[in-house]
Amino acid sequence: MARRPTDWSPLAEHDPVPGDPESVRDEADRLKKIEETLERQVAKLRQLGKDENIKGEYATAMREEAEQLADRFDKTKGRYKKVAGHLKTWADELEYAQGEAKKALDKAKSDEKNEDVVDEAKKQLSKAVNHSYVHAGIANRLIRDAIDDAVEDSFWDDAVGWAKEHAEGFKLFLDILGWVGTIAAIVAIWVPGLNLIVLGLATAVVLGRLLLVAAGEATWMDLAFDSLGLLTMGAGSLALKGLKAANTATRVASTVSRTNKLKNLVKGTKSIRNQLANRLASATDDATRAAIREEMRALRKGLANQAGRVSHEIPAPSKLAKAIHLGDEEVAALGQNIRANTNLFGEGIATGTKVGGRVAYGSAMTAMYVGAAADWGDKLLGDNDSLNAASDLLEIPHKPSADWYNEFKSNHGVTQASSAW
Secondary structure (H helix, E strand, O other): OOOOOOOOOOOOOOOOOOOOHHHHHHHHHHHHHHHHHHHHHHHHHHHHHOOOOOOOOOHHHHHHHHHHHHHHHHHHHHHHHHHHHHHHHHHHHHHHHHHHHHHHHHHHHHOOOOHHHHHHHHHHHHHHHHHHHHHHHHHHHHHHHHHOOOOOOOHHHHHHHHHHHOHHHHHHHHHHHHHHHHHHHHHOOOOOOOHHHHHHHHHHHHHHHHHHHHOOOOOHHHHHHHHHHHHHHHHHHHHHHHHHHHHHHHHHHHHHHHHHHHHHHHHHOHHHHHHHHHHHHHOOOHHHHHHHHHHHHHHHHHHHHHHOOOOOOOOOOOHHHHHHOOOOHHHHHHHHHHHHHHHHHHHHOOHHHHHHHHHHHHHHHHHHHHHHHHHHHHHHHOOOHHHHHHHHHHOOOOOOOOHHHHHHHHHOOOOOOOOOO
């Protein structure tokens, strides 16, 4: 195609009918080739769906899947065919409008001082511009109608497309969200109830990172490090259930052990109790009887103290205990309660119950510290979008990061963007 004029005086300041018909035709040809490729694949899938030579348990399912995929390819093929045709028509109309505009410019250039000639050329140019506007609208409507068919992008496709389009800003948002979650986890050591907020933030970060992975803007390794905190929370929840079960079992065993211990103590003081009972029966004045009763109460109290008391109510942990348990008051309190009962009634608690309690408590603590270490390790060793953005804003150097760590994350689990139909 001949190069378009750059000087449109005296008719206009710039090209009134811009565009490249050849580029539009190239795109139409590309879509046509895709349509032809899909048509060949449809034929192969149809043939596979009818192939009775395929045997085995998977054969029926494979043939059904082949037919379903062929149907979808067939619908998609029609979309490409229609759009390619509309683009070619638009290219022809655009080329015609540009040709008419060029004729109008040539006419005006031929006698620029003649106002009648220039006015006539302007009218001719106006018709050319209107022609391009009208047919551009027609092409736009026809193409939209062509893609508004049974082959629809799913919500996931739309979400992935959005994540790819806004990748840089979305990464920054997720990084900020991660820092908010980390800070909330620290504050939760002293402020009860924030653990649920931390869990919600961690879940949001993981889902967001999954979108970026699907869009080809993050690696599976990025997702793995984000998910580790969430997975350890899940492991911690399972460990907490085990810890609660171990606390209940320990408390029940301790109650039985104390009852047996108390029975033995009562049996061992039978003669003393009999003496007190005889003295009480033979006492002749109220003062003596009151003194004997006080001795009996002291004996019962001493036996109860000697037998020990089962810890039923879960004690509130100290500030130090809360800090050691990273703010998880429940794990701290359950662990403390199990230890208190085991120390007093350990001989009456089954070995399996003791081991179960230790394993559950150790699992909860491991999950806690692994999650915290992964979170802080990633923030200290890795590159942080939010900190980099803040550094750029303040015009200060970026936070130091480990190149080997950044390369490890960026080079492992690389994915290509998923594509919608």
